[in-house]
Amino acid sequence: MTARSPLEWATPPVAVAALAVGGVVLAVAAVFAVPDAVGRLLIGFAALLVLSMALSAVRQRPRLQVLGGADGPASGIATTRLTGRREFPRSQLHRVRIVEYPRLGRRVPMLEIDTLDPDTGDERLMIFGRWDLGTDPRDVYDALAVHGLAPDHTPN
Numbered sequence: 001m002t003a004r005s006p007l008e009w010a011t012p013p014v015a016v017a018a019l020a021v022g023g024v025v026l027a028v029a030a031v032f033a034v035p036d037a038v039g040r041l042l043i044g045f046a047a048l049l050v051l052s053m054a055l056s057a058v059r060q061r062p063r064l065q066v067l068g069g070a071d072g073p074a075s076g077i078a079t080t081r082l083t084g085r086r087e088f089p090r091s092q093l094h095r096v097r098i099v100e101y102p103r104l105g106r107r108v109p110m111l112e113i114d115t116l117d118p119d120t121g122d123e124r125l126m127i128f129g130r131w132d133l134g135t136d137p138r139d140v141y142d143a144l145a146v147h148g149l150a151p152d153h154t155p156n
Contacts, residue, residue: 007066008062010132011131016058020051020054024051027051030047061080062080064078064128066144066147066149067089074147075089077113088113093151094114094123095152096114097112098137110128111128112125
């Protein structure tokens with residue numbers, strides 16, 4: 001496996017591996033450790049959910065990536081979803097910002113990227129959290145701002 005570029009972010013491989021191991025443990029428990037049928041069904045369903053979450057995290061790597069920027073100016077961003085990779089040039093980035101949502105009694109930062117297709121007028125809102133990016137979304141926002149990919153950014 002190659003080292004990740006500082007201009008791309010994804011769920012940490014250790015977390016994905018832990019999910020996969022947890023799914024396998026649940027599947028084994030469903031087959032061998034649970035004596036009743038209903039319990040076996042529920043634990044088997046939980047195993048399927050955990051394994052599908054691990055597979056989706058593997059499929060969506062890297063989750064967010066800066067296009068260009070290594071040697072020259074950044075030209076835009078790319079996101080990877082279950083349906084495939086999608087690139088957004090700088091001109092389509094309408095708003096990039098950090099929004100803090102309340103979660104479990106505290107405020108959690110999320111990176112919001114709002115894009116606008118100039119030809120069709122289609123809008124797309126993408127929200128990335130710490131799980132998606134593998135790091136604090138504020139650090140990713142700062143990296144995007146440094147590369148000129150945060151239209152709303154005002155320097156301090």
